Amino acid sequence: MSSFQFNAKSQKVNQLCQETIDILEIRTEDEVKKLVDDFQNFWQEYQQQKQLSIAFIGQYNAGKSTLIKALTGDESVRISAEICTDKVTEYAWQDVLLLDTPGIYAGNTEHDDITLERISKCDLLVFVVTNELFNPQGAEFFQTVANQMQRVGQMVLVVNKMSRESGSPQDLLSTITQVIEPYYPQQFYTCFIDADSSLKSQDPKYIKYQQSLQAKSNFNDFLDSLQKLIQKNELSAKLVTPLHRAVDTLEKSLNFLSTGDKTTRDLLEILRRKKNIIQASQTRARNAYRSELAKLKHEVIMLDEKIASMIDGHHTKEDIEVEIEKVTKEITTLSEKIIGKIQAHLQEELINLQNKLEELQNSPLGKTIAREITINLVDSKRINDPNIPDKFGKSILEKQGGKILEELGKLSSKVSRDLVYNIGKFLGFKFKPWGAVNGAKFIKGLGPFIAGAGVLFDAAMIAKEEYDDQENQRQLRNARNHVREEFRKLAEKMRKEYELNIEEAITFYDDELNDIENKQQELRNFDQSKQEILTQIENKRQEIKQEIKQLIK
Structure with a gap:
């Protein structure tokens, strides 16, 4: 995307965000007012934010925190076999902001809501699964993020804990392909790694095994995938993220206004x-x-x-x-x-x-x-x-x-x-x-x-x-x-x-x-008096989703 194209698209994004606000701010309901305020605050803060943000998401105990710790070397990252991430935590890495999110479908719907909320605010995603791949709920969540939330091309799929896998990555690809259809693994920059081995290779205690641990971790493949994701999206992501958030705001308003007393x-x-x-x-x-x-x-x-x-x-x-x-x-x-x-x-x-x-x-x-x-x-x-x-x-x-x-x-x-x-x-x-x-x-x-x-x-x-x-x-x-x-x-x-x-x-x-x-x-x-505003919201939601599709294709 050229600088000229970026500026033209940026004007269109600003217009759609403002139209979202214009449609909703005339409502008197406190809930809708709060949604509008939240969106305006997000938009203003996002325009000031220069860094790309990348959210690490996936099922609990998939190794998201270990992956971030291996990537950043940050000793403050908490790692445990138990569910230890119950809120979104931010970490700096190069010129990027990394976000560690709670694991999904661990029986805690509050954690799921936190993660879903954060996805709509983040530029890019890293979806982490173990070598056991997707359970049915994880597969459904991945498909929701990829399709309904329009994140194909904005997400890396990481298969972690490969040290536990007796087979090869090739053996796992057929199962992965069934979940991500009609897309292909390369469209998600899919990589197979062992983050724990990479983390150990950085520990002086394991200096004797450093080279073998690094080779076992295959961490360079993840770094390559992440860099490709960033390079492809460094301009378009700054346009698409506000639109994702606008769609989320419109959908919540639609749900609220569709009800009565x-x-x-x-x-x-x-x-x-x-x-x-x-x-x-x-x-x-x-x-x-x-x-x-x-x-x-x-x-x-x-x-x-x-x-x-x-x-x-x-x-x-x-x-x-x-x-x-x-x-x-x-x-x-x-x-x-x-x-x-x-x-x-x-x-x-x-x-x-x-x-x-x-x-x-x-x-x-x-x-x-x-x-x-x-x-x-x-x-x-x-x-x-x-x-x-x-x-x-x-x-x-x-x-x-x-x-x-x-x-x-x-x-x-x-x-x-x-x-x-x-x-x-x-x-x-x-x-x-x-x-x-x-x-x-x-x-x-x-x-x-x-x-x-x-x-x-x-x-x-x-x-x-x-x-x-x-x-x-x-x-x-x-x-x-x-x-x-x-x-x-x-x-x-x-x-x-x-x-x-x-x-x-x-x-x-x-x-x-x-x-x-x-x-x-x-x-x-569906109160007849609300039908006009509901139609406006739905039409704008569809228009923005179409614009997102054009930006990330």
């Missing part, structure tokens, strides 16, 4: 909080069972060596079949152990969910709503007071507010309370451990490869005289590889089948969330 807004807020509690519980439940299933998959795959190592030209088919029987029993034991752990995790989580919902009902906002929809009777009895005459109680309970308040502290009637306390029994009914039937199928599937091993054993006895030893070894390797592949297929099949059954058992989460969304939709009353 204070009681309606309070009901929408309490539903939002209930939704967040349920989503956080769903996330924790899924993280728990998927973690256990990932362990099961890994342990099953590791068992392949017990069989593959015997395909060496020295063990007979019968020897191998005996070992397969032992391995089959090990797999059954592993599956039973994992199912037990998953049942315990889910039961504990659902009891915790019920407690959280009851706490929400008794929160200050819950009590405020109860007062707002109280029948104006002597002693100000609440709507769910059994002493209220039916002719009064019924008229109130027919209203949406009464229904929401009634259901606030519990799961809907679609989910019985028995499920919460009997989840183990419920899941035990839904699926059984991997046992004799599956074991027989697995052994049968390995048959051709084991039979081949027996042939190779015979061939090995006369290889020196009649066969080329190199060809013989190649066939043995192929047989071992086939066995390993069968174990990988089995491990993935087990993981998928268990996940499918568990998801079927916890569909009530989605039922609850759909029920909340339906209630929210019923509460949003």
